[in-house]
Amino acid sequence: GPKVLQIPSHQIIDMGQMVTLNCDPVSNHLYFYWYKQILGQQMEFLVNFYNGKVMEKSKLFKDQFSVERPDGSYFTLKIQPTALEDSAVYFCASSLLTNYEQYFGPGTRLTVL
Amino acid sequence: GQQVQQSPASLVLQEGENAELQCNFSTSLNSMQWFYQRPGGSLVSLFYNPSGTKHSGRLTSTTVIKERRSSLHISSSQTTDSGTYLCALEPGSNYNVLYFGSGTKLTVEP
Numbered sequence: 001g002p003k004v005l006q007i008p009s010h011q012i013i014d015m016g017q018m019v020t021l022n023c024d025p026v027s028n029h030l031y032f033y034w035y036k037q038i039l040g041q042q043m044e045f046l047v048n049f050y051n052g053k054v055m056e057k058s059k060l061f062k063d064q065f066s067v068e069r070p071d072g073s074y075f076t077l078k079i080q081p082t083a084l085e086d087s088a089v090y091f092c093a094s095s096l097l098t099n100y101e102q103y104f105g106p107g108t109r110l111t112v113l
Numbered sequence: 114g115q116q117v118q119q120s121p122a123s124l125v126l127q128e129g130e131n132a133e134l135q136c137n138f139s140t141s142l143n144s145m146q147w148f149y150q151r152p153g154g155s156l157v158s159l160f161y162n163p164s165g166t167k168h169s170g171r172l173t174s175t176t177v178i179k180e181r182r183s184s185l186h187i188s189s190s191q192t193t194d195s196g197t198y199l200c201a202l203e204p205g206s207n208y209n210v211l212y213f214g215s216g217t218k219l220t221v222e223p
């Protein structure tokens with residue numbers, strides 16, 4: 001089936017540094033999402049994105065977070081600066097349109113030291 | 114508040130037994146997705162099920178909107194079915210967010 005790719009699979013970073021997580025969504029999809037899962041906890045919605053804009057974000061999407069998809073390339077999640085509580089697995093998803101199935105990538109495990 | 118309640122939290126079966134996993138939701142439903150989460154964390158999509166019953170091999174998903182529930186049935190369980198199963202609700206009021214259940218950790222013993 002359709003595949004979403006995420007790069008890198010693991011990232012270790014010192015607190016206070018910037019990190020960018022990359023997502024390669026399904027090629028014809030128009031809606032993009034980020035979810036966060038802290039180890040052993042529930043998966044939670046962070047943000048969705050359509051037509052170059054954030055449509056909705058949760059309270060977990062702090063001011064230090066930003067998303068973009070420049071010129072149809074990777075859909076990125078940037079955290080600047082990182083904090084210890086940002087350690088988690090971040091999952092990217094995409095869907096063709098609203099009200100369609102979301103396809104998930106394999107996740108990026110972020111460790112903030 | 115919690116939009117979706119998943120049960121049981123954990124389940125231990127002997128190989129060959131059947132499993133019934135449940136998700137109950139308190140809001141209007143556009144669709145329910147079911148996932149298998151591998152021990153390493155990656156997700157395997159099992160079903161996208163707005164309503165009714167869907168089958169895939171030994172797996173069956175049933176969503177009953179009026180009763181605000183969705184279930185995942187695993188027949189003739191195998192040790193390789195062990196892992197965590199997640200349901201995710203897409204509310205009728207907001208198509209662009211999935212609310213995940215807390216998961217069912219399934220262990221199938223030989």
